[in-house]
Amino acid sequence: MRLETREQAGLTPAVKVLDTQCPFCSVQCKALVTETWAPGASRPVYTVEPKMNAASEGRLCIKGMNAYQHALSGERIMQPLRREGAGFVPISWDEALDMIGKRVERLQGIYGRDAVGVYGGGSLTNESAYLLGKFARVALRTKYIDYNGRFCMSAAASAGNKAFGVDRGLTNPLSDIELAKCIILAGTNIAECQPTLMPYFTRAKENGAYLIVIDPRETGTSKLADLHLKVKPGMDAALANGLQKVLLEEGLLDEKFLRERTNGFDALRAHLTALDLEEIAGLTGVSAADIRKAALAFGQAPTGMVFTARGVEQQTDGYMAVRAFLNLVLMNGKIGKPGSGYGAVTGQGNGQGGREHGQKADQLPGYRLIENPADRAYIADVWDIEPEELPGKGVSAYEMMEKIHAQEIRALIVMGSNPIVSNPNANLVEEGLRKLDFLVVADMFLSETARLADLVLPCTSYIENAGTLTNLEGRVLLREASRAPIGESRHDWRIMGDIAEKLGRGRYFRFETAEDIFEELRVASRGGIADYYGITYDRLRREEGVYWPCPSTGSAGEGRLFADRFAHEDGRAQLIPVNNHELPEPADDAYPLYLTTGRVLTQYLTGVQTRRSHTLAARDFESFVQLHPKAARAYRIADGELVRVTSRRGSIVVRARVNTDIRPDSVFVPMHWGDTQNVNKLTLPELDPTCRMPGFKACAVRIESYISESAVGDY
Structure with missing residues (x-):
């Protein structure tokens, strides 16, 4: 007779611990999710606790604490869905893959290989991001691939590459923050977007740091500041010029550093000398006295750091605005040493790694360039194809939407993204997606984009899909799979391999595990700017995380860059x-307010995942527009009422929040909601000429009461 344990007999709770990692922001905090089945219970109880790691120091924010809820949501897609009329019907994987193979071959046969595009996401693992680039270029053999990270980091990435010769989120480890005696946070609301990082800044303050926040709004981050510069939306480059001019006038330059380690200072000196500080104050809405105060604080401090994020970067001059802040760092010699450096605060979970290995239109793995003959030859050899088989450079994410609208791209495969909500000028994007001959979306949920698809493929969640991610400081971390896939969902990398088989290109994609893909990625990145060759899964398990560049298994990786030389x-x-910079769309009588966009603490990106968490959805269940009491009085808006916000491209209906935390000439709407609350129905289609970043952060709008407007004609 077999003896049962008390657990097997149902007398004690069954407990399973899932060792995982938050899927949201770029800190990538570690967590333990405990699943407990009490005797006789119909469903388990989940508890979450943070797990120690170097970046988060054992912290989790509200999003990380509740991430498991979307992974276990009853709204998860459990099997492939084919459009039938206005709805969907479930089909088998074989049927779905046959459909993709036939439709892709037919469309490419009629219109050419570039008739099919691929659109990725900044939350994909390094393995999936790498494979998506290979999938586009080797399986589909199309040049059209880009991803939503274009809207996150492209300005800072381009600026870092041009100024320093390399783009990595932080040039120094997070632990350096508390050594800085002056910190500038420009266009970043860390308290709500990366809240587990805030203790680094509070410790810096305790150590005597002077904190300067540049933001049009009062935020949780600005409340910590010693000086808040409430800049007019879109005027960050001008403000940075003002700061540089004061450094120059006050002689707060590191002459030796400029002479020995930089190029271009003579031209910059002449440019700054010709600027007028009072004129800059008028452009930015920040007084000359405050500009001078901020510049003196930074210039006189023995150590200092500058951080930028989407507030600076999501502009039609985002690349140049970041370059202006990098000038500030370099003029003062505050880089390459403890407590001094620059940080681009990555937004998405793998925004850093996602752009290093081939999801961008112009890039190949290791941050190689697709138009560089040597880079093409190297990657072609790794992939076992001829260099001439690699397609050329495509276009940026929004430009792909324009080509879809023009029907130059006839089919699109979307993986881990929701472009109908994340792109600017969203009405045009929706019109374009509806024109497609074939739209495939791989996702966990029926997102706003998936609802338009011909075919929806179910993907695994973060607790089911193993892989590496690279956090904001350039530290590669391993996320283990802790749970079996739900229903018939498949790993995104597996889906790519399955499609490649149908297209007769399967031999290039026969991987059994995520680690197998990483082993190829290591070789593909070897010798590139983002060199992962020395990083292995075994090392990541032993050491928790490894910084890149890491050219050999004996290398510790570089936590602090540019101590001796830059990468040029x-x-x-x-x-x-x-x-x-002059705004592409200044306010006028018809559209008198400036709209800026951003995030709230409880939501992430387009909300596809966080809005499926009941705890997070309960905290912020709808969007809103924040406006100043002066604006509310001028346009007869009451706090809490529904209002219509309109730009030259569209309109949305949201609820008003009236407070003094924003400039009187500006309004703020978060980016996490779709449909009638999709703020990107309002935003500009104009792009930064260098990095192709859209100008999300400044456009002209008007605001009016929705209730009074709706009541017209009722009586």
């Missing part, structure tokens, strides 16, 4: 004059 061939950084 001559070892020097590049300074550049930056013009004061």
Whole structure:
């Protein structure tokens, strides 16, 4: 007779611990999710606790504490869905893959290989991001691939590459923050977007740091500041010019550093000398006295750091605005040493790694360039194809939407993204997606984009799909799979391999595990700017995380960059004059307010996942528009009422929140909601000429009461 344990007999709770990692922001906090089945219970109880790691120091925010809820949601897609009329019907994987193979071959046969595009996401693991780039170029053999990270980091990435010769989120480890004596946070609301990082800044303050926040709004981050510069939306480059001018006038320059380690300072000096500080104050809405106060604080501090994020970067001059802040760092010699450096605060969970290995239109793995013959030859050899088989450079994410609208792209495969909500000028994007001959979306949920698809493929969640992610400081982390896939969902990388088989290109994609893909990624990145060759799964398990570049298994990885030289061939950084930017759409009588967009604490990106968490959805169940009491009085808006916000491209209906935390000439709407609350129905289609970043952060709008407007004609 077999003896049962008390657990097997149902007398004691059954407990399973899932060792995982938050799927949301770029800190990538570790967590333990405990699943407990009490005797006789119909469903388990989940508890979550943070797990110690170097970046988060054992912290989790509200999003991380509740991430498991979307992974276990009853709204998860359990099997492939084919459109039938206005709805969907479940089909088998064989039917779904046959459908993709036939439709892709037919469309490419009629319109050419570039008739099919691929659209990825910044939350995919490094393995999936790498494979998606390979899938587009080797399985589909199309040049059209880009991803939603274009809207996150492209301005800072381009600026870092041009100024320093390399783009990595932080040039130094997070632990350096508490050594800085002056910190500038420009366009970043860390308290709500990366809240587990806030203790680094509070410790810096305790150590005597002077904190400057640049933001049009009062936020949880600005409340910690010693000085809050409430800049007019879109005027960050001009403000940075003002800060540089004061450094120059006050002689707060590191002359030796400029002479020995930079190029271009003479041109920058001449440019700054010609600027007028009072004119800059008028452009930015920040007084000359406050600009001077901020510049003196930074210039006189022995150590200092500058951080930028989407507030600076999501502009039609985002690249140049970041370059202006990098000038500030370089003029003062505050880089490459403890307590001094620059950080681009990555938004998405794998925004850093996602752009390093081939999801961007112009890139190949290891941050290689697709138009560089040597880079093409190297990657072609790794992939066992001829260099001439690789397609050329495609276009950026929003430009893909324009080509879809023009029907130059006839089919689109979307993986881990929701472009109908995340792109600017969203009405045009929706019109374009509806024109497609074939739209495939791989996702966990019926997102706003998936609802338009011809075929929806169920993907695994973060607790089911193993892989590596690279956090904001360039530290590669391993996320283990802790749970079996739900229903018939498949790993995104497995789906790519399955489609490749149908297209007759399967031999290039026969991987059994995520680690198998990472082993190929290591070789593909070897010798590139983002060199992962020395990183292995075994090392990541032993060491928790490893910084790149890491060229050999004996290398510790570089936590602090540029101690001795920059990554340009001559070892020097590049300074550049930056013009004061004029907004592409200034406010006028018809559209008198400036709209800026951003995030709230409980939601993430387009809300596809966080809005499926009952705890998070209960905290913020609808969007809103924040406006100043002066604006509310002028337009007869009451706090809490529904209002219509309109730009030249569209309108949305949201609820008003009236407070003094925003400038009187500006309004703020978060980016996490779709449909009638999709703020990107309002935003500009104009792109930064260098990095192709849309200008999300400043456009002209008007605001009016929705209730009074709706009541017209009722009586």
